[in-house]
Amino acid sequence: RKEVEQDPGPFNVPEGATVAFNCTYSNSASQSFFWYRQDCRKEPKLLMSVYSSGNEDGRFTAQLNRASQYISLLIRDSKLSDSATYLCVVNTFTDKLIFGTGTRLQVFP
Amino acid sequence: EPEVTQTPSHQVTQMGQEVILRCVPISNHLYFYWYRQILGQKVEFLVSFYNNEISEKSEIFDDQFSVERPDGSNFTLKIRSTKLEDSAMYFCASSEAGSHEQYFGPGTRLTVT
Numbered sequence: 001r002k003e004v005e006q007d008p009g010p011f012n013v014p015e016g017a018t019v020a021f022n023c024t025y026s027n028s029a030s031q032s033f034f035w036y037r038q039d040c041r042k043e044p045k046l047l048m049s050v051y052s053s054g055n056e057d058g059r060f061t062a063q064l065n066r067a068s069q070y071i072s073l074l075i076r077d078s079k080l081s082d083s084a085t086y087l088c089v090v091n092t093f094t095d096k097l098i099f100g101t102g103t104r105l106q107v108f109p
Numbered sequence: 110e111p112e113v114t115q116t117p118s119h120q121v122t123q124m125g126q127e128v129i130l131r132c133v134p135i136s137n138h139l140y141f142y143w144y145r146q147i148l149g150q151k152v153e154f155l156v157s158f159y160n161n162e163i164s165e166k167s168e169i170f171d172d173q174f175s176v177e178r179p180d181g182s183n184f185t186l187k188i189r190s191t192k193l194e195d196s197a198m199y200f201c202a203s204s205e206a207g208s209h210e211q212y213f214g215p216g217t218r219l220t221v222t
Contacts, residue, residue: 032209043200043213044152087152091209094165095140097202099152 001026004100006088012106017078021103023071023088033064035073036087038102044087047073078107111135113214115201121220122191130186130217132201141184142202142211143176145169152200158184191221 006023013019025033033050048055050062050071061074071088085102092098114133122128134141143155156166158176166174175187184203188195198218202211 034210041198041218043216046210046212049210095142095157095204095209095211096154096165096167097142097144097152097211098154101151 002100003027003098004088004090006086006100006103008101008103010104010106012108013078015078015080015107015109017107018074018076019078019105020075021073021086021088021105023073023100025069025071025088025090025098027090027092028066028069029092030069030090031093032091033062033071034089034097035060035062035071036089036099038085038087040085044089044099047086075105078105080107080109083107111137113201113203113212115199115214115217117217118215119218119220121222124193124221125190128188128191128219130188130199130201130219132184132186132214133182134184134201134203135205135212136182138203138205138212140164140204140206140211141176141178142204143186144200144202144213145197146200146216147197155186155199188219191219193221195219196221 035047036044037047038044054063059076063072087102088100141158146152157164198216200216201214204211
């Protein structure tokens, strides 16, 4: 089983749509959880950390379910500029980040 | 906004040559990392560095690789004898004490011919 698993997509959605991405992780000892965004051939950029209570940042909402080892990201009111690959990332007791392969989002006009 | 910088942006080298990739982490950060991403694949951890020593390394980080913090600002990754399969994007990242949030530099694209 992969350490971090994501649906690769692509998700093609119109502007203004709401889209949700899911991610599962295999190590129940995972401590910290993140969503990063990566544009083509660019570096991963931290979008948000994910907390057990769930958290929201503008149009973005992240949820964590430790019992199911499941993380989600919801994007409301999609913009063209949201088109990117969204990376689910976890770490355990060390600082090593473990990346999923990413979910590609394409927002069209 | 402070950011991680990396040089060069693109390095082309011949198989068997040594390369040094350079990074300047965010100034108040104490933890430094190298990751790589082969084209079309996921980002993979190589090594973490704290207090002038390696704290963790992956299986990829074999004897051909080394890291160094030669002064108060630079953090380097050396590949002693490059192989074709070392061709990838190499990302440097840093984080501050007490945080697991890592911030990535723009990467160096290494092409080994």
